[in-house]
Amino acid sequence: MNKYKTLAALVATALLATAGAASAQTAVTGGGASLPADLYKGQTDSILPANFSYAVTGSGTGKKAFLENNSALFSTTGTVHFAGSDSVLSGTELSTYNSTYNVSTDANRYGALVQIPSVATSVTIPFNKAGSAVDLSVAQICGIFSGKVTNWNQLAGLGRTGAIQVVYRGESSGTSELLTRFLTTACQPADVSGTNLKLTGGVPAFSVQSTFANLFTSVPSNFIAAPATGGTSLYNAVYAVDGRVGYVGPDVIPSLVDATKVAKVKGFSPDEVSVQATLETAAPPTGAAAENPANWVPVFG
Template sequence: MFKRTLIAASLTVAALASAQAMAVTGGGASLPAALYKGSANSILPANFSYAVTGSGIGKSAFLTNNAAQFSTTGTVHFAASDSILSATELSTYNTNFGGSYGPLIQLPSVATSVAIPYKKAGNTTLNLTSAQLCDALSGAKTTWGQLLGTADTTAIRVVYRSTSSGTTEILSRHLNSVCPTKFAVNTTFTNARLPAGSALPSNWVGVANTADVATAVNAVDGSIGYVGPDGVNAASNAVVARINGVQPTSANVNTALASAPLPTNPALPAQWSPVVANPASGYAMAAYTNFIFGQCYKDAAVAADVKAFLTQHYSTPGNAVATAAHGFIPVPTNWKNAVTANFITNTTGNNLNINNASVCNAVGRPL
């Protein structure tokens, strides 16, 4: 009896320890998922969970505090999204939860490209203009010969994201700026491609996660897709296409995003996710993938853990080595300094920092 009681007590302690070890719940974007969790050099702390659901579900789970969307229970403490919070999403959140949970914070996590992997026999130097990319991904051109002005009759097979995806939003934002009659800005490919909801060619293939794209492209000759830089060699033209003559290297992504200004009103989450839809120089499809946190947490331990992670991530060098190893680019130093001053140390005096006493008194994301 004593032994069974001791075993039961030990299991209870282990269960409690496990629950406490995974105290900060989050999830979302698949594009940076391996950087965040699951790899030897992932950057999220051990007690942060991360459910890979795609940006759309990630935002929804956080904005409605619905942990079931991450296949768990309790409070959703953060999300990651390549898709920017819309004005409607922000307004709805503020109406429904702003008064009880406090403000939310949207921050650029790392800079990324949307690379265009391809497999075409006899072609290892594919270079497409943005207009040609529009033609291929919209279905306006159905063979590689039509697309490139050759006699090649190989069908173009597009591998697209079948779920709500921030990667799709980044892609479609650029295509919309170049060919607005063929693409709208949307997180869902079938809605981004116009007319929205129209039938796709029968040989096109939808995959759920960014990790599946390159594999599906490589499976069939004539395929082309779009994916984040983690998992493909974005520096190799034999693997991913140049767009307008430019390879999606770190230097070219930095060049594209260099014109993005710092926020002039730090209290507005939208200003912390700058958009450069069609940069004048650098790689065409460059953007930031984002973190979404609450400013206020009723659990002081969660607030401390969130603040500690932000302090590490936005320090210099911070997580720069791991970020580069996964094909991403650290946020520029001036942006890091601005995040630190506003959301960690409050040296700006804007009272935007995590669990600021004057803002978060009696409000916060639930225990």
């Protein structure tokens, strides 16, 4: 089995790329991100035909399986045809793909890697602390996820006390990358001063990471990795112990507007209304700019 000649496929930051004459294939192998997995796994509203398989491994493993054509990472054999990821392809990854699988002198080359937007999503902040609705400021979010804020009483106006424990994704995760892109864009030096975040320009700062623990020189003592891959594992871990906070996609949240369990941010719930309104602030690239995959990945600070 060969990858489709001329077109190969990869999903990156809410991007789905599939390729060629899919209906002509008896089996099409893919996998990756857990956040949009329900769209790809054959449910009644799946956007993929029945002959497509999708293994939930996390974004990082999905990209690796595709870029290295390593189907063992999806617990199967044969060719990896596509991957789903919320993690952005780097220039190095694109260059490596082209030099390995898209050399013009190779008659058996797979062709250009194609990325197509398929999903728009929020990243939610579930928490386990009884009380009234929680509406966080950006500075408060920065403090929680940097390790600067370690007790609920440090969050003014919430009327809660007790230790905060942050649950994070241990594997390479597109959801982690989406969150850290926001934090990198939005957080100010004062929000994270005195933390274990790695230094940028000599001061602690967030950076874009698909592996959350890579943010730190040493992970803060009040942080704990989710016990298994995927958003469901993290969500369950948050609600297993009082005082915990985490981050997941909206796919595992029963009610996105229940602010006693999922935080609002600056007054907004992480529901489809907010996602749509946010998307409408960014125009898609056109002309030559549309040929750069990075231009299909806007960052909303």
